[in-house]
Amino acid sequence: MQRNSNHPTICKIEKVVDETPTVRTLTFSDDVLSNVLPGQFAMVWIPGVNELPMSVMVSEEKGKAAFTIRKYGEASTALYNVKVGEPIGIRGPYGNSFRIKEGKLLLVGGGTGLVPLMRLLTGIKPSDDVTLIMGAKTQSEVFFEDYANKLLDHNTHQVIVATEDGSYGQSGLVTDVMDNLCQNTKFDAVYTCGPELMMSKVVKIATLKEMFVQASLERMMKCGVGICGSCCVNDDLVCKDGTIFDGKHLLSKSEFGHTHRNKAGILEAY
Amino acid sequence: MLETKVNSSLCTFIGSIKLERPTILASGILGISLDVFNRIYHAGAGAVVTKSLSKEPWEGYANPTIFSVKGDGWLNAVGLSNPGAPNFAKMIESNKDVPIIVSLVGSIEDDFEFMIKQFENTKVLAYELNLSCPHVAKVGLEVGDDPELVKKIVKTVKSSTDVPVIAKVGLGTTNYLDTVDAACKAGIDAITAINTLRAMAIDVETKRPILSNKIGGLSGTPIKPIAVRCVYEISSQHKIPIIGCGGISSWDDAIEFILAGASAIQIGSAVGDNWIQVFDEINKGILQYMEKNGFSKIEEMVGLAKKF
Numbered sequence: 037m038q039r040n041s042n043h044p045t046i047c048k049i050e051k052v053v054d055e056t057p058t059v060r061t062l063t064f065s066d067d068v069l070s071n072v073l074p075g076q077f078a079m080v081w082i083p084g085v086n087e088l089p090m091s092v093m094v095s096e097e098k099g100k101a102a103f104t105i106r107k108y109g110e111a112s113t114a115l116y117n118v119k120v121g122e123p124i125g126i127r128g129p130y131g132n133s134f135r136i137k138e139g140k141l142l143l144v145g146g147g148t149g150l151v152p153l154m155r156l157l158t159g160i161k162p163s164d165d166v167t168l169i170m171g172a173k174t175q176s177e178v179f180f181e182d183y184a185n186k187l188l189d190h191n192t193h194q195v196i197v198a199t200e201d202g203s204y205g206q207s208g209l210v211t212d213v214m215d216n217l218c219q220n221t222k223f224d225a226v227y228t229c230g231p232e233l234m235m236s237k238v239v240k241i242a243t244l245k246e247m248f249v250q251a252s253l254e255r256m257m258k259c260g261v262g263i264c265g266s267c268c269v270n271d272d273l274v275c276k277d278g279t280i281f282d283g284k285h286l287l288s289k290s291e292f293g294h295t296h297r298n299k300a301g302i303l304e305a306y
Numbered sequence: 307m308l309e310t311k312v313n314s315s316l317c318t319f320i321g322s323i324k325l326e327r328p329t330i331l332a333s334g335i336l337g338i339s340l341d342v343f344n345r346i347y348h349a350g351a352g353a354v355v356t357k358s359l360s361k362e363p364w365e366g367y368a369n370p371t372i373f374s375v376k377g378d379g380w381l382n383a384v385g386l387s388n389p390g391a392p393n394f395a396k397m398i399e400s401n402k403d404v405p406i407i408v409s410l411v412g413s414i415e416d417d418f419e420f421m422i423k424q425f426e427n428t429k430v431l432a433y434e435l436n437l438s439c440p441h442v443a444k445v446g447l448e449v450g451d452d453p454e455l456v457k458k459i460v461k462t463v464k465s466s467t468d469v470p471v472i473a474k475v476g477l478g479t480t481n482y483l484d485t486v487d488a489a490c491k492a493g494i495d496a497i498t499a500i501n502t503l504r505a506m507a508i509d510v511e512t513k514r515p516i517l518s519n520k521i522g523g524l525s526g527t528p529i530k531p532i533a534v535r536c537v538y539e540i541s542s543q544h545k546i547p548i549i550g551c552g553g554i555s556s557w558d559d560a561i562e563f564i565l566a567g568a569s570a571i572q573i574g575s576a577v578g579d580n581w582i583q584v585f586d587e588i589n590k591g592i593l594q595y596m597e598k599n600g601f602s603k604i605e606e607m608v609g610l611a612k613k614f
């Protein structure tokens with residue numbers, strides 16, 4: 037069958053790995069998605085339930101790709117519950133990718149926002165000095181720490197975990213850790229993905245210190261291709277112009293860090 | 307500034323509605339934010355049509371709601387999700403520059419009257435009555451398929467506003483020309499033709515319909531010849547200004563609709579295929595065609611194919 041990147045292609049889930057009690061990684065074979073750029077996403081159809089935008093996760097095996105899902109609403113829970121051998125539909129890849137700079141890099145991620153950052157780690161140079169700050173509510177929700185260390189094996193690097201309840205790593209928010217770190221260190225680039233209020237703070241801290249920063253935004257999506265308009269942030273369409281935007285650009289947008297649209301397209305505060 | 311932005315040859319009239327350029331953003335495409343409208347207007351569109359608005363906010367159907375079909379074209383059943391006319395009117399209140407056509411969807415004449423009241427303090431170029439959405443019960447095509455109801459709605463709307471009113475028709479279960487006829491008799495100012503065509507796609511691996519609503523509407527290049535035929539038929543039977551819509555993705559498609567009888571055209575799915583520069587590309591192509599063929603105004607070309 038000929039592939040049409042805007043039409044769902046059916047893939048069978050081949051492996052399911054529990055990352056935490058609420059987060060799972062599903063692996064499947066797909067040549068196209070196995071080669072996406074860091075930050076690109078796919079629209080994922082859970083037959084009979086819904087279709088969701090999902091950032092494409094790294095898979096170690098050639099020709100394979102993965103999604104890492106937190107069970108949350110009806111649709112994400114249904115995807116989380118897909119078993120080995122069951123089908124999902126994928127279309128894409130969609131969206132732009134991170135502009136990967138060289139030198140001292142800082143990555144700040146929370147929850148499943150770590151997914152595009154993991155993919156970014158596969159695109160860096162061995163000479164880069166990388167700091168990754170990953171956030172979670174509590175110890176049992178920390179994931180990808182070992183994997184990040186493994187991906188960064190050949191680099192000068194540090195992986196810092198921050199938990200909100202202080203049960204593991206540093207106590208507090210990733211943005212507090214970042215703020216401290218940036219008192220003495222200037223990074224050549226900062227990349228962030230996670231809850232928007234977190235990203236908004238990361239962008240502000242980085243911009244104040246005159247550091248290049250990019251954030252990957254998340255919005256309600258229907259088409260993924262710039263037709264429906266449901267993903268707009270001011271005059272940008274996240275699926276088409278993003279999902280990755282420069283911090284400077286984002287700070288000029290009144291909706292970034294403040295509001296998002298619901299299913300009816302009405303602006304709601306974060 | 308775009309070269310085609312100030313070129314007076316591209317100016318066109320849909321009855322009393324004057325457009326600087328004949329390319330309009332179709333309803334339901336990127337249509338929920340004033341900031342986006344501004345961007346599309348500055349990218350070259352002569353006007354923008356809003357998402358069809360209802361009295362109350364609607365969430366629409368669950369995904370999948372939009373995807374492309376194999377071969378070409380797009381299938382959608384968004385379910386008319388929209389913020390509702392009152393919220394939307396507030397949102398575009400601050401509009402100064404953009405020629406906005408407000409699309410409305412409802413079941414009875416009172417719905418439309420209520421919605422038009424919401425826009426009393428807003429700059430609106432025209433209203434477009436959606437009589438043709440093919441996948442939501444009791445509105446759209448189900449209304450358009452009832453010429454008597456259409457007549458009542460158009461009469462009510464015309465008596466509640468001085469702003470021009472356009473009826474958007476599509477292919478339903480009754481002859482769409484009867485709907486056009488009813489709208490014309492009730493005093494409509496222009497017709498947009500056509501909307502998406504009822505269609506569906508079934509995934510052979512999972513053996514299920516892909517759209518959550520199962521049935522939706524087909525748009526894009528596959529429907530163009532049908533839309534051209536409709537514009538040609540309407541313009542052959544009525545002296546009513548027509549806006550052509552359906553599968554337009556390049557300047558020659560636009561010219562084809564104009565030759566069939568359209569005074570302006572709407573672009574929808576091509577935004578998904580070619581992004582928003584499609585407006586400027588089509589404007590430029592129309593201008594070049596006019597220069598090459600010795601036309602100085604759009605209206606000189608409207609309906610030329612009918613003389614054969």
Ligand SMILES: Cc1cc2nc3c(=O)[nH]c(=O)nc-3n(C[C@H](O)[C@H](O)[C@H](O)COP(=O)(O)O)c2cc1C
Pocket residue numbers: 263264332333334335357358372380382384386409436439474500501502524525526527529551552553554572573574575576
């Ligand atoms: C995703 C999508 C949503 C649409 N929503 C509306 C709508 O709310 N109201 C309406 O009158 N037409 C709607 N349409 C129909 C378009 O305005 C247009 O009539 C149709 O797509 C044919 O034009 P095209 O081939 O250029 O897309 C929608 C079309 C699409 C693809």
Ligand code: FES
Pocket residue numbers: 256257258259260261262263264265266267268273274275276
């Ligand atoms: S998801 Fe439809 S325009 Fe972005």
